[in-house]
Amino acid sequence: MKHLLKFIAIVIIIISLLGCLVAILISNVQAEEDEVCRNLLSDSLRDEIASYRNIFNDICEKTTTGSSRGSTFHELSLFIDAFGNRIAGSENLENAIDYLIEKLKTENLENVHAEPVLLQSWVRGKESATLLFPRRQNLPILGLGNSIGTSPDGITAEVLTVQSFDELESRSSEAKGRIVLFAPEYISYGKTVVYRSKAASEASKHGAVAALIRSITPFSILSPHTGMQSYEANVTKIPVAALAVEDAHLIQRIQGRGQRVVVNLKMEAHFGDIKTSRNTIAEIRGSEHPEKVVIISGHLDSWDVGQGAMDDGGGAFISWNALVILKALNLRPRRTIRTILWTAEEFGYVGAKQYYKDHKNETNNWNFIMESDEGTFNPIGLNYVSGDKGSCILKEVVKLFAPLNATSSTKSDSVGSDINLWLDEGIPGAALLQQNEKYFWFHHSQGDTMDVEDPSSLDKNAALWAATAYIIADLKEDFPRD
Amino acid sequence: MKHLLKFIAIVIIIISLLGCLVAILISNVQAEEDEVCRNLLSDSLRDEIASYRNIFNDICEKTTTGSSRGSTFHELSLFIDAFGNRIAGSENLENAIDYLIEKLKTENLENVHAEPVLLQSWVRGKESATLLFPRRQNLPILGLGNSIGTSPDGITAEVLTVQSFDELESRSSEAKGRIVLFAPEYISYGKTVVYRSKAASEASKHGAVAALIRSITPFSILSPHTGMQSYEANVTKIPVAALAVEDAHLIQRIQGRGQRVVVNLKMEAHFGDIKTSRNTIAEIRGSEHPEKVVIISGHLDSWDVGQGAMDDGGGAFISWNALVILKALNLRPRRTIRTILWTAEEFGYVGAKQYYKDHKNETNNWNFIMESDEGTFNPIGLNYVSGDKGSCILKEVVKLFAPLNATSSTKSDSVGSDINLWLDEGIPGAALLQQNEKYFWFHHSQGDTMDVEDPSSLDKNAALWAATAYIIADLKEDFPRD
Numbered sequence: 001m002k003h004l005l006k007f008i009a010i011v012i013i014i015i016s017l018l019g020c021l022v023a024i025l026i027s028n029v030q031a032e033e034d035e036v037c038r039n040l041l042s043d044s045l046r047d048e049i050a051s052y053r054n055i056f057n058d059i060c061e062k063t064t065t066g067s068s069r070g071s072t073f074h075e076l077s078l079f080i081d082a083f084g085n086r087i088a089g090s091e092n093l094e095n096a097i098d099y100l101i102e103k104l105k106t107e108n109l110e111n112v113h114a115e116p117v118l119l120q121s122w123v124r125g126k127e128s129a130t131l132l133f134p135r136r137q138n139l140p141i142l143g144l145g146n147s148i149g150t151s152p153d154g155i156t157a158e159v160l161t162v163q164s165f166d167e168l169e170s171r172s173s174e175a176k177g178r179i180v181l182f183a184p185e186y187i188s189y190g191k192t193v194v195y196r197s198k199a200a201s202e203a204s205k206h207g208a209v210a211a212l213i214r215s216i217t218p219f220s221i222l223s224p225h226t227g228m229q230s231y232e233a234n235v236t237k238i239p240v241a242a243l244a245v246e247d248a249h250l251i252q253r254i255q256g257r258g259q260r261v262v263v264n265l266k267m268e269a270h271f272g273d274i275k276t277s278r279n280t281i282a283e284i285r286g287s288e289h290p291e292k293v294v295i296i297s298g299h300l301d302s303w304d305v306g307q308g309a310m311d312d313g314g315g316a317f318i319s320w321n322a323l324v325i326l327k328a329l330n331l332r333p334r335r336t337i338r339t340i341l342w343t344a345e346e347f348g349y350v351g352a353k354q355y356y357k358d359h360k361n362e363t364n365n366w367n368f369i370m371e372s373d374e375g376t377f378n379p380i381g382l383n384y385v386s387g388d389k390g391s392c393i394l395k396e397v398v399k400l401f402a403p404l405n406a407t408s409s410t411k412s413d414s415v416g417s418d419i420n421l422w423l424d425e426g427i428p429g430a431a432l433l434q435q436n437e438k439y440f441w442f443h444h445s446q447g448d449t450m451d452v453e454d455p456s457s458l459d460k461n462a463a464l465w466a467a468t469a470y471i472i473a474d475l476k477e478d479f480p481r482d
Numbered sequence: 483m484k485h486l487l488k489f490i491a492i493v494i495i496i497i498s499l500l501g502c503l504v505a506i507l508i509s510n511v512q513a514e515e516d517e518v519c520r521n522l523l524s525d526s527l528r529d530e531i532a533s534y535r536n537i538f539n540d541i542c543e544k545t546t547t548g549s550s551r552g553s554t555f556h557e558l559s560l561f562i563d564a565f566g567n568r569i570a571g572s573e574n575l576e577n578a579i580d581y582l583i584e585k586l587k588t589e590n591l592e593n594v595h596a597e598p599v600l601l602q603s604w605v606r607g608k609e610s611a612t613l614l615f616p617r618r619q620n621l622p623i624l625g626l627g628n629s630i631g632t633s634p635d636g637i638t639a640e641v642l643t644v645q646s647f648d649e650l651e652s653r654s655s656e657a658k659g660r661i662v663l664f665a666p667e668y669i670s671y672g673k674t675v676v677y678r679s680k681a682a683s684e685a686s687k688h689g690a691v692a693a694l695i696r697s698i699t700p701f702s703i704l705s706p707h708t709g710m711q712s713y714e715a716n717v718t719k720i721p722v723a724a725l726a727v728e729d730a731h732l733i734q735r736i737q738g739r740g741q742r743v744v745v746n747l748k749m750e751a752h753f754g755d756i757k758t759s760r761n762t763i764a765e766i767r768g769s770e771h772p773e774k775v776v777i778i779s780g781h782l783d784s785w786d787v788g789q790g791a792m793d794d795g796g797g798a799f800i801s802w803n804a805l806v807i808l809k810a811l812n813l814r815p816r817r818t819i820r821t822i823l824w825t826a827e828e829f830g831y832v833g834a835k836q837y838y839k840d841h842k843n844e845t846n847n848w849n850f851i852m853e854s855d856e857g858t859f860n861p862i863g864l865n866y867v868s869g870d871k872g873s874c875i876l877k878e879v880v881k882l883f884a885p886l887n888a889t890s891s892t893k894s895d896s897v898g899s900d901i902n903l904w905l906d907e908g909i910p911g912a913a914l915l916q917q918n919e920k921y922f923w924f925h926h927s928q929g930d931t932m933d934v935e936d937p938s939s940l941d942k943n944a945a946l947w948a949a950t951a952y953i954i955a956d957l958k959e960d961f962p963r964d
Contacts, residue, residue: 081736084619137566140928221703221929222788246931253932254563306704446622447703449728450735 037392073455087304088344089121114278125268142226154266176207200240214248299345306448314376322466333474352418371416381408519874555937569786570826571603596760607750615744624708636748658689682722696730781827788930796858804948815956834900853898863890868910
């Protein structure tokens, strides 16, 4: 007992010393950052931002405890339960867009309309993979977007498993006539997804007849994950599909023992017709500078598996519900807030690219652009792309979010998918910073359902989204680009 | 900064006071328990148990860092990759048993043999469920064990969702001609599984034509979970299957809005022939009292989905590899250690019941019985059923497991599945205490694969299993029953 107390005392002393050290270090770093922003932000701008505290609190209260509480989840579940997944090119997506346009009109949002987007449709059809040797087992797969199919009998071939493009290069002679399985360890989505986008082309260069990938996810309950891939020009197109992590490991283990692995792969995947889809737009027009715009966005299309509730139902729905909440509070900012619900994001930002082309002349007036496409989990702040002065403004803005414990802000190179076109041009923008560690567990899989979404987190995200857009759209001065 | 330091100081003082309080409380409880065991255990018995420290360390070293390191995972993966899942009544299970008998003989274990078990086989066949109204969607299902099937066209009916048997009772008039979906919140497996085992019978009593359940799991990536159910006598048998949690919620939400939900359920499930399977046995014979026995066990059969790697490949494999490890260390205890690999556990402990009948006259000589059937995750100690003196012995034994950080012990009413027959008769026994919080994420689903198993945890479990069995089998006095 005496020893225990002595031990506790020593631990406490060590903790307290470490605590002091950390506090000193933090306060120094903080002081330097504060110094930079003190030079860049005038006191009046700082005061102006702080003056939005009551407005934020109103938005927050209405959304998280007041009459709008649970509204994003409620509307999203009505939508998801009615339409399910919504692949670009499908009639179902167009029906879902029709439904939403009616909804936005019913909510009395302004300038509600859709803008046409031409796209090359792709159809999955039936698909299956079967382990034939050393024993028979069904291997659940998801073909990758834009993959070609196989003949009705499928492709039967021995599998060559590799961990990397380098390993494939060094075993090139073994790849000819084989199905190449890429089974790299998952490091991060950003680092590992190249094995999805390039698998078919790289395997084809070495004479493979088809490609498989280990699904791009850190966690699996035998759940394959689809996603886009593209064929390089001048490379023979071969079919490509994702295996569940567990089945990739199974094949890897068997092959690691020097045993042959033979798989039959059947896919009906094919390109369909050129189709017309639509970006969906709604606004609250600005009171002083209606031509100046702050954009909040998400995408309405999804993959053809799961329900597209997380990717990107949640992001799309906070983006229009933010307008409804502002409207209900009679908050009309100086500049216009425009909600854009992109189409065909999953096919390579097709809707965004069209919008970029169609609105090229107006972007001088775009102040700020936001997209939520990484889930709508519990938010902790904003992730942004901005110059130094803009960063300082955003740091002042997130201070207002203390009631939601969402005062973090991080500067990034890229914060969206569709909006990168504009970010790359120097228009500043932001995404939600959130506790989305499990995002890729569900991403592009059958597990993307309403169960991933949480009413309270959606409320908080809607409040953050509405407040950020409103404050930036209402500031006396334009949001700085540098 | 000053305020921060003051705050830190206050927090430290509060923590230290709380720490002292907890330490005092713990030491008091500990003292009382120690007092009980001081009266029950003689110093010589205590010393005897402590004298196994070096033996435990040898077992531990060999298994976790020495020549047996990784051997359980290696052998299990060879087995699982070769046979996959192994439902009772299948030729595949019998082939797997043949393989294992050969393996146990090759390892020079003693008295290796199998004992026949008659069982009623059950065959899943093809199965599907389709949401027809308000929209069409495939609903992945797993029929429950011993369910009957449907006609080839299936059963098409409106769904009535209830949260409990009580709710069904109160809505009895709505159940007639319907498919009743039980969608209780998951509380714990023990508390919620009754909605799997009784769903069909309870729904049938109210005139339902089929039953569905929300899978018995706290987490899902659209993964249905099967399991055993049984029909009450004198109740019309109706088909029953498990939906994924997400799809149960989908139907629940739609119905909650007052909308009709119509589902078509097709199942080919049916009883097959009476088949013969086998319990598999191996021993290290006791040097002084070979007729006295300590049993370690797991089951070799699995459900017909996933790979049966976790349930119960891991448990079965530590149970025989423990003998191999003891053998390699030349550790022959006074009493016999018998490994039993049960068959047809999933069909209701059929193998264990047969063994119980066939060995009824010998159980006077059974000292202790162990089963691992709740996963082989990182172990933290033992979970046991025992009288007071036995508890005190086990508390001394787990002290030896400090090198594995596995010195916890908890007393329970039930610690196994197959072994309950004997525990109920007063034979003391134990299971692993482990960090198996995710066990039911994978249990009875396609996600039960080698990816759930971890080489290092299997090593630790094998070491704990071998040491516990050896020490109890080798103590000078028999393990006390009261």
